[in-house]
Amino acid sequence: xxxxxQSPSSLSASIGDRVTIICxxxxxxxxxxxxxxxxxxxxxxxxxxxxxxxxxxxPSRFSGSGSGTDFTLTVSSLQPEDFASYFCQQNYRTPWTFxxxxxxxxx
Amino acid sequence: xxxxxxxxxxxxxPSGTLALTCTVSGGAISSRNxxxxxxxxxxxxxxxxxxxxxxxxxxxxPSLESRVSISVDKSKNQLSLKLTSVTAADTAVYxxxxxxxxxxxxxxxxxxxxxxxxxxxxTVSS
Numbered sequence: 001x002x003x004x005x006q007s008p009s010s011l012s013a014s015i016g017d018r019v020t021i022i023c024x025x026x027x028x029x030x031x032x033x034x035x036x037x038x039x040x041x042x043x044x045x046x047x048x049x050x051x052x053x054x055x056x057x058x059p060s061r062f063s064g065s066g067s068g069t070d071f072t073l074t075v076s077s078l079q080p081e082d083f084a085s086y087f088c089q090q091n092y093r094t095p096w097t098f099x100x101x102x103x104x105x106x107x
Numbered sequence: 108x109x110x111x112x113x114x115x116x117x118x119x120x121p122s123g124t125l126a127l128t129c130t131v132s133g134g135a136i137s138s139r140n141x142x143x144x145x146x147x148x149x150x151x152x153x154x155x156x157x158x159x160x161x162x163x164x165x166x167x168x169p170s171l172e173s174r175v176s177i178s179v180d181k182s183k184n185q186l187s188l189k190l191t192s193v194t195a196a197d198t199a200v201y202x203x204x205x206x207x208x209x210x211x212x213x214x215x216x217x218x219x220x221x222x223x224x225x226x227x228x229x230t231v232s233s
Contacts (some may be wrong), residue, residue, distance in 0.1 A: 001170075003154065004226070014110055032211075033210070041224035042200075042225070043202055043204075043224065043225060043226055044153065044223060045221070045223075046219055046221035048215055049219050050151075050211055050214070053214070053217065054217065055217070055219060055221065056216070056217045056218040057217060057218075070193075087152065087153055089208070091208035091209060091211070094155075094158075094166055094168075094209065095168040095169065095170070096143075096155040096192075096208050096209075097155065098152055098153040098154070098155070099152070100151075100152040101151075101152045101153075
């Protein structure tokens with residue numbers, strides 16, 4: 001299985017802050033990584049696919065980058081609705097695997 | 108708009124069988140799509156359980172393969188999950204989802220078919 005190691009596991013930030021979440025794959029996955037946002041009691045919602053492609057309807061303050069084993073999700077200016085958990089997922093090879101998640105909390 | 112809705116018992120006894128159904132509306136389950144089950148223990152991360160194609164072809168997570176079965180009922184536009192010999196470690200919210208992850212070509216015009224059910228909590232306890 002491809003392990004996805006996400007960091008940090010949680011962070012505190014203020015409105016307007018720039019936030020970066022890192023995901024590292026246990027082997028090269030090219031650009032086969034997706035990023036999801038999840039709010040309490042809700043299903044995950046796709047933000048970024050193929051490492052850097054913004055899902056339609058997702059605000060442009062979200063961006064993704066990286067290839068191979070190291071990837072980042074960046075929120076350029078944190079908004080109140082962005083306080084949530086974020087997960088990376090590799091879709092290079094089954095079993096599809098997820099990072100353990102990053103909880104973004106209000107400072 | 109495709110919608111998915113999970114249903115099934117919220118409580119299962121240890122060593123029993125967990126059985127859930129996902130009803131798909133707004134689209135045919137027999138279209139050329141894969142459908143997945145994903146679970147999330149309370150307060151923890153996401154785990155992919157397995158996927159099924161409308162033809163019945165399945166692909167399971169090796170960690171669960173000996174206990175899991177996924178099937179499709181085209182007449183009801185439903186997919187089903189069965190997990191046998193459950194323990195407390197199987198307590199989780201179970202999601203069904205349209206699975207495009209192995210076929211990024213399904214993403215076009217800047218949009219991937221990202222559809223999930225709302226999830227249903229299954230607790231394993233006596």
